[in-house]
Amino acid sequence: MSCSLRNLEETASSIFGWKELRPGQLTAMDAVVNGRSALCVMPTGFGKSAIYQVPAMVLPGVVVVVSPLIAQQHDQAEAINESTGTRRAYVMNSDLSDADREEAWAAASDPDESRRAKFLFLAPEQTARDDVAKKLRSLDVSLLVIDEAHCVSAWGHDFRPDYLQLGSLVRSLNCPALALTTTASTPVQQEIAERLRVESPLTLVTGFDRPNLFLQVEQHTDAAWKRKAVVEQVHQLQLPGLIYSATRRAAELLAAELSDAGLRADSYHSGRRKSDREQVHAAFLDGGLDVVVATTAFGMGIDKPNVRFVLHENVADSLDSYYQEIGRAGRDGLDALAWLHYRPEDLSLRRFFAAKSADPAELAQLFAVLRAQDRPVTVKELRDLSGLSQRKLAGLLNLLELAGMIEDGTGGYTAGDHSTKAAVQAAVEQAEHRELIDQSRVEMMRRYAETRTCRRQFLLAFFGDELDGPCGNCDNCAGGVSKDVSSVSGVSGVSHGASGGASGDADSTDAAKYPYALQSRVQHSKWGPGVVMGYEEGTVTVLFESVGYRTLSVELVEEKGLLAEAPA
Numbered sequence: 001m002s003c004s005l006r007n008l009e010e011t012a013s014s015i016f017g018w019k020e021l022r023p024g025q026l027t028a029m030d031a032v033v034n035g036r037s038a039l040c041v042m043p044t045g046f047g048k049s050a051i052y053q054v055p056a057m058v059l060p061g062v063v064v065v066v067s068p069l070i071a072q073q074h075d076q077a078e079a080i081n082e083s084t085g086t087r088r089a090y091v092m093n094s095d096l097s098d099a100d101r102e103e104a105w106a107a108a109s110d111p112d113e114s115r116r117a118k119f120l121f122l123a124p125e126q127t128a129r130d131d132v133a134k135k136l137r138s139l140d141v142s143l144l145v146i147d148e149a150h151c152v153s154a155w156g157h158d159f160r161p162d163y164l165q166l167g168s169l170v171r172s173l174n175c176p177a178l179a180l181t182t183t184a185s186t187p188v189q190q191e192i193a194e195r196l197r198v199e200s201p202l203t204l205v206t207g208f209d210r211p212n213l214f215l216q217v218e219q220h221t222d223a224a225w226k227r228k229a230v231v232e233q234v235h236q237l238q239l240p241g242l243i244y245s246a247t248r249r250a251a252e253l254l255a256a257e258l259s260d261a262g263l264r265a266d267s268y269h270s271g272r273r274k275s276d277r278e279q280v281h282a283a284f285l286d287g288g289l290d291v292v293v294a295t296t297a298f299g300m301g302i303d304k305p306n307v308r309f310v311l312h313e314n315v316a317d318s319l320d321s322y323y324q325e326i327g328r329a330g331r332d333g334l335d336a337l338a339w340l341h342y343r344p345e346d347l348s349l350r351r352f353f354a355a356k357s358a359d360p361a362e363l364a365q366l367f368a369v370l371r372a373q374d375r376p377v378t379v380k381e382l383r384d385l386s387g388l389s390q391r392k393l394a395g396l397l398n399l400l401e402l403a404g405m406i407e408d409g410t411g412g413y414t415a416g417d418h419s420t421k422a423a424v425q426a427a428v429e430q431a432e433h434r435e436l437i438d439q440s441r442v443e444m445m446r447r448y449a450e451t452r453t454c455r456r457q458f459l460l461a462f463f464g465d466e467l468d469g470p471c472g473n474c475d476n477c478a479g480g481v482s483k484d485v486s487s488v489s490g491v492s493g494v495s496h497g498a499s500g501g502a503s504g505d506a507d508s509t510d511a512a513k514y515p516y517a518l519q520s521r522v523q524h525s526k527w528g529p530g531v532v533m534g535y536e537e538g539t540v541t542v543l544f545e546s547v548g549y550r551t552l553s554v555e556l557v558e559e560k561g562l563l564a565e566a567p568a
Contacts, residue, residue, distance in 0.1 A: 044327030061142035149179035318441035376412035440548030461534025
């Protein structure tokens with residue numbers, strides 16, 4: 001279908017009331033309405049949902065939106081229905097009754113286009129079900145949207161096995177796919193495209209900076225005093241706000257303390273009853289709560305523009321998670337605060353959560369089941385044959401597939417020509433590899449908390465983004481302790497002569513400090529291939545495929561010849 005940019009702009013204005021679209025939004029919209037898949041990496045508040053909402057109204061079929069954030073699904077569906085003046089968006093997740101889900105399926109397949117659903121919101125675990133995938137294939141699906149797309153990548157901070165089935169779904173629906181995320185470094189972007197099986201997608205990265213957020217870290221030595229500091233601080237801040245805690249128990253205790261201190265506060269986590277979560281969600285959106293304390297594992301998935309602060313009562317599991325969570329603040333573009341209360345001892349909890357293990361017996365059982373079949377086996381059949389839960393099965397299948405022991409092809413999974421012992425060993429090694437990556441993310445979180453350089457420069461470099469000079473809007477800059485690492489942004493411009501040395505005195509100085517361009521591929525003598533992510537105070541951080549993030553002394557790297565530029 002051919003659609004002009006003017007058509008898109010008119011639709012955005014007449015239906016949704018958006019008088020002006022950002023260039024990045026229009027570029028992505030133009031791609032998907034004309035049949036091209038796209039990957040959009042955009043900061044929170046940029047308007048990623050508009051990229052599929054506007055095309056949906058000009059495309060003939062149904063737009064399927066896959067998102068793990070149930071609360072956000074309901075918010076977006078309600079906003080769409082309000083804008084269109086009729087019910088065109090349906091949510092279909094496990095929280096709903098069978099009758100509600102059947103109503104959604106019926107609306108999506110209605111032969112009358114004027115009544116047919118234009119949007120179907122599903123959770124990833126639903127699309128992994130064979131019966132749901134079959135129903136989706138029977139619909140006229142014009143676009144498949146994957147929100148929080150970093151979850152499909154083993155490099156992503158919030159990897160979810162249920163997302164692995166989406167590649168097969170993209171292929172079987174034979175429609176363009178739109179992957180959306182706020183956090184995806186270059187390796188994550190590449191793996192998203194590979195896992196979703198989309199060829200030559202438009203990749204649109206608009207930058208990660210949120211300049212209206214003031215970044216602050218406060219260090220503590222005592223857990224009790226840290227909690228006291230959080231409670232006292234919230235009373236001095238402009239409301240409303242969000243607080244993130246590491247555990248459900250911590251979230252409940254802190255919410256109770258804030259309530260006892262006179263604030264309208266409540267907790268939000270996956271352990272609470274559905275009705276309680278819905279009540280907290282609605283109250284926060286409507287202004288009935290001053291503060292919500294959420295677990296970092298579950299999050300809020302909430303679209304409230306005027307959140308004035310996001311406090312972390314404990315360190316996040318990675319900078320990816322941290323960036324996404326602080327992105328809930330200041331979505332209206334006004335000044336907001338992102339404050340981390342940091343105690344080094346708290347990292348031990350994150351390291352514990354990052355520990356991965358794979359059950360060799362379950363791996364052996366699953367691989368033996370697959371080998372016993374002489375045909376592709378669906379996920380549903382594997383659940384019945386193995387007796388494993390859907391989530392456990394998805395995780396084991398992921399390990400075996402990453403290890404190259406099984407293949408996910410048309411009709412289901414097939415086992416490769418390997419012994420069960422070899423398959424189990426390879427899958428266990430994959431689990432250990434994953435643990436190394438996650439442990440390295442915890443280490444990068446520690447470095448952010450303890451850095452004496454500009455925090456915004458450090459954070460953006462983690463994502464392969466650049467900032468010319470200290471930001472002036474973080475605690476280190478405000479306190480005058482930031483060391484200028486702005487020359488990192490000029491690394492990619494260093495030119496090398498035939499001998500490998502830089503040309504010119506200034507370039508020679510830069511080449512000595514920053515010998516490898518940001519986002520360039522390098523090869524380590526022990527850890528293999530990697531991508532240069534950033535520099536800080538005589539060190540270079542590289543994301544290695546084998547061990548995750550590693551920070552190396554530039555001087556030692558050069559002296560020992562530890563890194564070499566990899567061919568493009």
